[in-house]
Amino acid sequence: MRKVNVTLHEGRNHLLVKISEWMGAHGFSARFATMDGQPVEGLTYDPVPATITYIGTWLVNGVYENSNRSTRLSTDYLGGETYVKPSEHDPAPDGTWELGIGGYPFDIGALFNHGDWVFSDTIQEVDPPVLFYNLFSCGPGRFTDKNYLAGSYIFHTTYGLITIASSKSGSMLYFKDFTEPLGEGKSIGEAFYLWFKKQAPYQEWEKEWYYGMVICGDPTLRLIHGSTNTPSIKIVKPSNSIYLFDSVLLPFYRPVVIGDITVEAMVTNPGMGIVNVTFMIDGEIKSVDDTPPYNYLLDDRHIGKCRIDVVAVDKLGNKAVGSTEVAVLNLNII
Incomplete structure (x- = not known):
């Protein structure tokens, strides 16, 4: 989510907002609010935006033990937490409040059923012995940002040579269309071109998903198989x-x-x-x-x-x- 400052002048204001979303049912999801996050009085939307329920941002903290097994989780047994509106990294009874992203209702089990987050700083510290990355995430190829992830794999590690990433929302899908020509000896740039070409003709969601894909590094690189790798x-x-x-x-x-x-x-x-x-x-x-x-x-x-x-x-x-x-x-x- 991104906040954009908007100044409304006296009288009628016309504002056109174009927001590209990831395959959602919502054509646009912009909301206007005052500086303190409150709704703007007298402001209407045309069309009226639907309520966003497919994704939400939550704050999580714990784990806490409840000795009374008959007490339902909906009961406030910790003392006043239902009235607290914390921010990320605010102090909590157990450490700090951490960010959790999920649907509505929030599936806390799914939140913890995966590995930890990977930041660009983490890649630089671990320095993995990997030459090529195809990053399946939104935005790591946004090369106008400082310390962007796709660049960190190349410029701030010992081994990284080339990455494929999206500079916005989206990433690569239908990987076989890319890995097949790559395995046949095509360069990474050629394989990427053949993958992009094979996805055409593009539907609207494909334009939003694939446009903005970039190669960071030398696209003429290809896989080299040693003499032991005979067919x-x-x-x-x-x-x-x-x-x-x-x-x-x-x-x-x-x-x-x-x-x-x-x-x-x-x-x-x-x-x-x-x-x-x-x-x-x-x-x-x-x-x-x-x-x-x-x-x-x-x-x-x-x-x-x-x-x-x-x-x-x-x-x-x-x-x-x-x-x-x-x-x-x-x-x-x-």
Whole structure:
């Protein structure tokens, strides 16, 4: 919540207020008050703003023990607290009053069911050995603020190189659209661009949520995988089952195929990205697929055993091989 000083002159005043909210049902939630927080007499709103109930700011303090188990929590057994209107960090019977943000009614259990707050000062003190952060919170990329969080990860730590953050309300959603090109060897800037492009066309809430996302740092940075991070590949179809015309008929101790079968391969740990996957039957190359999902339709006439090999090659030249033996009965007469 932000307070803005407004001077009302004698006569009629016209004031246009545009407030962007996080996916709320309230088009705008501005309220006018006197300097001491009291309502302004004679002031009306058009349209009349709805009561805000989806979020609230509270003050919490405790824990206190109540020896009388029959006393309900609604009973004032501490002595006059229901008439006290404290401010954050004011003295309390147990330490000071602390800020709590939640819905209405306030769920005090949910408030304490998470970790502590993280401030920019905390990051500088802990100095975590992390190079890249994608900050899922509102406002850490507001680089016009002193000591903004996204900058603290980079400029005031030993390891931080780049952050993605929102300079206002919002953050990244649908992370797969970002991490997938990143895992394929794209730079952080390229992956961010592809993520942003894939979210289009933008609805109003998406504009309010995504506009203002920024990259702090060098967008040409990319993930570097060492030579030990070679890809792996596995034939996931056919598996240990009996297949009838490309569908599982029943589980079996080995792959048995009747009719055509779509051979499917799954690549894990793609490193800088996979160049292609080659499908071989009994040592003969049948197909080269350069786009996931990797598959090949085995529809040749065949009776008996055959060996299926798949070979994945990544952008660094690393190879991975997966194999299986299959019993095939395909007369290829349909």
